[in-house]
Amino acid sequence: MSYQRIQGKLARGETVLLDGGIGTEILRRGVYWRCHGIEQHPEAVRQVHLDYLAARADVIKTDTFQLNRRAYLNLFHGLEHMYRIGPPGLENKAARLTRQAVELAREARRAAGKDSNGVAIAGVISPLEHSFRPDLAPAEEVARREHPEIVEEMKSAGVDFILFESMNTIREARAAAEAARAAGLPVWVSFVVRENAKLLGGEPVADAARALEGLGVDVVLVNCAPIEDITAALGKLRKARSGPVGAYAHIGRYDPPSWKFGFYPRFSGTEAVTPEKYLEAALEWKKTGAQVIGGCCGTAPEHIRLLGEKL
Ligand SMILES: [Zn+2]
16 A cells, blocks of 8 residues: 555656665764664664654665675675674565664554555665675576565565665666566665766666666665765666656765764865755756656755755
């Protein structure tokens, strides 16, 4: 039912408001990033969802970016090594955190009284390897084996649809989208882009959009890049695809090793992306034809609130 409302908005040509940054917002509130904040500070995660719901987001994303079995396994020499030196149950930790993350989003929606008016929960699934490292992207058969597992976890936990976020190769995006459709869930696919309307791995955004035609993907988006790169990519995406498209940019700067983005109050002058400045970009995206608009890393509820008022 929640997703039907979103579908209706899309069909009528209306704008669907996505929420903003989750992980970066949790960090901004002083929560240590261990386990996405889910185990130690579930109340903080829930509160971020509540704040986006209060900002009138139509869709809230789960706090599950880059949360998969492989992310833990990659820290070991292999499964045997993980069993030998890791804590018991580590191989199932990603699945457990995923279920908890979905439950936090559902609790927030219930608490906000938005179950019945159809706010949808997007189960966020990332590339199997680091989203900024398309060179590490898995072979197609690996993607076809592992994405369905994560999709099933999301489905049984109760998401309304799957958002594949920050996908960086056409190969993995296709395999992922097919996994969600096979599970009977609606699916959106968002690509992380660089300058000149290319995916981070160098494939043109237009090719990526065309490669998803016929796979039953409801919305194709571009995300997790500076505003000007998102604007350029969205233009090409709009021309290459007949169905709905969307956009959400990040603001600030990535400060490795963890996801520490600068936030707009800490930047000054031209680097500060205030809610007003972000709105200007969003209005341009809307003019270009974006029907789904929200925020990526570094954006906060105040950005989404202003979009909710003005879009
Ligand atoms: Zn991002």
